[in-house]
Amino acid sequence: MIGMRHSLMTWTLGMFLAFGFVVDAAAADVIYKGDAKCTRCHDETDSAPVLAIAKTRHGVAADGRNLGCVGCHGESTLHAENPQGLKDRPKVDRSFRRGSFTPVAAQNEACLGCHKGGKRMHWASSQHANGNLACASCHQVHTQHDKVLSKQTQPEVCYACHKEQRAQSFRASHHPIKEGKVVCSDCHNPHGSTGPKQLAKSTVVETCYTCHAEKRGPFLWEHPPASDNCLNCHTPHGSNHASLLKTKPPYLCQQCHDFTQHPGTAYSGRGLPVSQGGVAPAQQQLLRACLNCHTQVHGTNHPSGARYTR
Ligand code: HEC
Ligand code: HEC
Ligand code: HEC
Ligand code: HEC
Ligand code: HEC
Ligand code: HEC
Ligand code: HEC
Ligand code: HEC
Ligand code: HEC
Ligand code: HEC
Known part of the structure; x- marks a missing residue:
């Protein structure tokens, strides 16, 4: 900060020299045309340093627009001039x-x-x-790095209020947010949207397809819950089950598929080779459960994939 003040001063001095005149430095504009009205009191030595704004896109804009301190804080004439010499300076606008x-x-x-x-x-x-x-x-405008705009630091801004999502991000399966690869604003528009839960797109599936395009159909064999809403099976922020699943197979699948027939039967499933039923609990219940056979639960284009087994 000190360094920046110094370079600004140097720059200002340079300008004075270049134009061959000298002005009272204390009353010179530092960033914006007319900002001396404020910067004669507010600068880097202030308890809240304000001049770093010069290094942000709110500094003098490339197109020459002059925001001025007053562009945000208002003219604040009484505050700046305190014409009555009040002990309690009138408030800024x-x-x-x-x-x-x-x-x-x-x-x-x-x-x-x-x-x-x-x-x-x-x-x-x-x-x-x-x-x-x-x-x-969410936004800080008087610092060079507005935390909420960078992938690395955005989550901490959101977590300050959304503790539950922070906790979820530590679960075994999670979107790589803490790894810095995905940010909240990839899926949400914190400024509002037409979708539920401020999602970036107007539906859950559209939001997910922006990165998982391979899950977008149309498939020869659609699995209706997948094209309907990914959240039928997944949770977005973190899960203790693999692949961000809400619950693990077979229970996941059995929420919709009849438990009493194949595939719910543990010992001999209708339509299954006998070798896969029998004495020990069948594959429906073991390891990857239903996924041992139904590997393509998002839909498939294989001609004989009607049961999502290929
Ligand atoms: C003569 C000195 C002086 C000038 C000129 C001045 N200020 Fe201040 N400003 C102060 C002091 C002292 C405070 C802290 C006391 C207060 O809050 O009123 C302050 C406080 C502020 C605050 C914090 C208010 C709050 O409570 O959040 C802002 C924002 C501010 N000034 C903006 C400006 C702007 C913009 C200008 C130019 C239009 C300006 N000031 C001109 C002295 C000045
Ligand atoms: C007088 C007009 C004006 C006002 C008022 C204004 N801004 Fe800006 N803002 C701009 C301009 C100009 C830019 C640069 C845009 C560009 O370069 O395309 C900008 C850029 C931004 C950016 C993007 C910064 C970046 O690094 O990409 C953010 C965030 C932002 N403004 C937030 C705010 C917030 C918050 C406020 C209110 C406290 C505010 N702005 C008030 C004109 C304004
Ligand atoms: C783009 C809008 C914008 C512009 C331009 C702007 N400010 Fe601010 N100012 C803010 C916001 C927002 C805050 C609240 C803290 C923050 O976001 O960094 C703030 C905070 C302040 C504070 C109080 C700090 C505190 O926390 O008490 C002062 C003093 C201040 N600004 C002075 C100025 C001065 C002087 C200028 C011109 C050099 C200026 N501001 C230009 C938006 C702006
Ligand atoms: C809940 C946090 C949050 C709030 C509140 C918020 N923003 Fe943002 N803002 C973000 C995030 C995150 C980004 C970066 C991702 C993006 O561009 O959507 C951003 C980006 C921006 C940008 C730069 C990108 C662009 O769209 O040009 C501007 C300008 C901006 N915000 C202005 C505002 C203004 C004005 C408000 C108040 C009406 C506001 N923001 C309120 C989080 C927030
Ligand atoms: C200052 C606190 C605060 C910050 C910071 C904040 N939020 Fe929020 N957020 C809220 C509040 C309050 C609501 C309103 C709904 C509620 O009561 O939960 C909300 C709602 C939401 C919702 C919609 C929830 C729903 O039920 O529809 C989403 C999504 C969200 N925030 C995401 C974010 C993201 C992403 C960020 C960071 C870019 C962020 N929030 C930063 C306070 C905050
Ligand atoms: C991969 C996409 C994705 C990412 C990344 C993401 N979210 Fe979400 N978020 C969602 C979806 C989808 C929902 C809707 C969940 C539902 O309806 O059950 C949601 C819901 C929410 C809600 C509302 C929760 C509720 O129970 O109503 C909040 C708050 C929220 N997200 C905050 C965040 C924050 C903060 C981050 C970043 C740390 C973040 N999200 C990152 C997709 C995402
Ligand atoms: C911004 C891009 C992006 C968006 C949007 C997105 N994801 Fe992801 N998703 C990723 C990345 C990156 C990974 C990690 C991939 C890896 O590690 O190979 C991932 C991983 C996953 C995984 C596997 C997790 C695991 O532990 O193996 C699932 C399931 C998933 N996403 C579902 C969703 C759902 C549902 C949505 C919509 C709510 C969504 N994703 C939106 C980028 C995204
Ligand atoms: C019917 C339940 C179900 C629905 C609905 C569903 N998934 Fe999945 N998803 C799964 C299961 C089960 C796995 C684990 C697959 C495995 O381990 O072979 C998985 C794994 C994933 C993975 C990680 C492995 C891979 O295949 O890339 C991603 C990414 C994913 N799903 C994204 C999505 C998206 C995006 C949607 C919405 C368009 C969605 N899922 C809808 C059940 C579902
Ligand atoms: C949210 C409800 C839901 C969940 C959860 C679900 N499914 Fe489905 N599934 C359906 C619907 C609806 C159909 C199509 C209706 C039909 O044809 O009987 C279907 C069809 C199927 C079919 C083809 C049925 C046929 O007769 O052609 C198989 C196989 C299947 N699902 C397997 C699974 C597996 C494996 C899982 C767990 C990973 C799963 N489903 C989770 C709703 C669901
Ligand atoms: C050992 C392999 C295997 C396992 C494990 C398995 N299935 Fe199947 N499933 C099949 C085969 C093969 C078919 C096709 C049978 C047919 O065409 O008659 C099938 C058919 C289905 C059907 C279509 C309707 C029906 O009864 O024919 C559904 C729904 C289904 N399975 C769901 C599940 C669910 C849910 C699980 C886990 C609880 C599961 N399957 C476990 C191999 C398996």
Whole structure:
């Protein structure tokens, strides 16, 4: 931070030299046109350093747009000038601090003034908006690295409120979130969506197909529950059963398939070779259970795969 302040100062000085005039450095703009109004008091020596914003995309935009401190915080003239010399300086127009005096809706309105639409199309009806979340409860704008935007650090931002999903991520089978390969926002749009549970796509299957395209049909032999909803058998965040299954076969399958006939019978299944029934518990119940034979439960294109055995 100190280093950055130094380089900004050097840059500022360089500009003064280049243009051949000298201005009171204390009143010079540091990042935005007109920001001296604020930066004469707020800089890197402040208890909350603010100048790192220059290194983010909220710094002077490539297209020359000038956000200004006031673009987010409002003109705040009384706060900046305190014309009456009050001991308690009048408040800034908008503060985004946690627990701020500015209502969350008013904070978000300021951000949405520039960020409506796109991924935030459904913000107003999102669970996060209904939960009264501020944009700033996930985003930090005065730091060079906004944690929620990077794969490595995003989950910790979400876990601060979603402890259950953190616990699930430690189960034996899990999406590689802690390994840094998948992030929450691959499956969710935290700004809201038309899907359930703020899913990135409008259905569960569409969301899953974005990475597991091979599970998308059409198949010659569809297994209806798979094209219907992956969550008929899987849980998304973590499971103690292999392959993120909700429960293990044969029980998983027997939730829908009759327990009393093949394949539920332990000792001789209808349609099964005798060698596979008999004295010891049959394969339906052992090891991979139903999956010993029904290997293609997501659907198959094999001409004789009607029973998903190939
Ligand atoms: C003359 C010094 C001075 C100037 C100029 C000034 N501030 Fe402040 N600002 C302060 C002080 C002191 C505080 C802490 C006391 C307070 O909260 O009012 C503060 C607090 C703040 C806070 C935190 C408020 C909160 O409670 O969350 C923000 C945000 C802020 N200023 C923004 C600005 C902006 C934007 C400008 C320019 C438009 C500006 N300030 C100009 C002195 C100044
Ligand atoms: C893009 C919007 C935006 C811009 C531009 C912006 N701020 Fe902020 N400011 C915020 C948000 C959001 C916070 C809450 C903390 C955070 O997210 O980092 C904040 C926090 C602050 C705080 C209080 C820190 C605290 O936690 O008490 C001060 C002071 C402040 N900003 C001053 C400034 C000054 C000075 C400028 C111009 C150099 C500026 N801000 C530009 C959005 C903005
Ligand atoms: C005055 C307009 C304006 C306001 C107000 C504003 N932003 Fe931005 N924001 C921008 C611009 C411009 C960019 C850069 C976009 C680009 O380069 O395409 C940006 C970029 C971003 C990004 C992406 C950063 C990145 O590294 O990709 C985030 C996140 C963001 N803004 C959040 C916020 C939040 C939160 C607020 C409210 C505290 C806010 N913005 C207020 C104009 C604004
Ligand atoms: C629950 C956490 C969370 C909240 C609340 C949140 N965001 Fe985000 N935001 C994210 C995540 C995660 C990303 C990166 C993934 C992505 O782009 O969807 C992101 C990305 C962004 C981006 C950059 C990508 C883009 O779409 O251009 C902008 C701008 C942005 N958010 C603005 C906002 C604004 C404005 C609000 C408040 C209305 C807000 N965010 C509220 C988590 C959040
Ligand atoms: C400041 C706390 C907070 C943070 C941070 C946060 N959330 Fe949330 N989230 C909530 C609240 C509150 C709800 C509203 C529903 C509820 O009560 O659980 C919610 C709801 C959700 C839902 C929908 C749940 C449902 O029942 O429909 C999803 C999905 C979600 N959050 C994902 C995320 C992701 C992904 C992140 C990080 C990018 C994140 N959240 C960050 C507080 C938070
Ligand atoms: C592989 C896709 C995927 C990833 C990655 C993912 N989720 Fe989810 N999440 C889902 C699906 C699908 C649901 C809906 C579950 C349901 O309806 O039972 C869901 C539901 C939720 C819910 C609502 C839970 C409930 O019981 O209503 C929250 C909160 C949530 N996710 C948070 C997160 C967080 C935080 C992360 C990142 C740490 C994350 N998710 C990563 C797919 C994912
Ligand atoms: C962003 C990409 C992405 C999305 C979206 C996604 N997955 Fe995954 N999934 C992965 C990755 C990466 C792995 C780990 C693959 C590996 O380790 O070889 C994985 C693994 C799995 C596994 C095997 C887990 C294990 O322990 O072997 C299942 C089951 C799974 N995903 C189901 C789903 C479901 C259901 C959805 C939708 C809710 C979904 N995935 C969405 C990327 C994704
Ligand atoms: C009828 C139950 C069922 C449904 C519905 C289901 N799966 Fe599976 N899935 C399984 C079983 C059982 C396994 C373990 C297969 C094995 O071990 O051979 C599995 C394994 C997986 C795997 C890891 C191994 C592999 O085949 O790549 C992925 C990824 C996967 N499923 C994704 C999905 C997706 C995406 C959906 C939704 C389109 C879905 N599953 C729907 C039962 C199901
Ligand atoms: C959510 C309910 C559900 C679950 C769980 C489920 N199935 Fe199915 N399964 C169906 C439906 C519905 C059909 C198609 C209806 C039919 O043809 O009888 C079907 C068809 C089948 C068929 C072909 C039946 C035929 O007569 O052609 C086989 C074989 C099969 N499932 C095996 C499995 C296995 C193995 C599992 C466990 C990995 C499983 N199913 C889990 C609902 C389910
Ligand atoms: C040893 C191999 C094997 C195992 C283990 C097995 N099946 Fe089968 N299953 C078959 C064969 C072969 C067929 C085809 C029989 C036919 O065409 O009449 C079949 C047929 C089916 C059918 C179609 C309806 C029927 O009764 O013909 C369903 C449903 C089914 N199995 C579900 C299951 C479930 C659920 C499990 C686990 C509890 C399971 N199977 C275990 C080999 C097996």
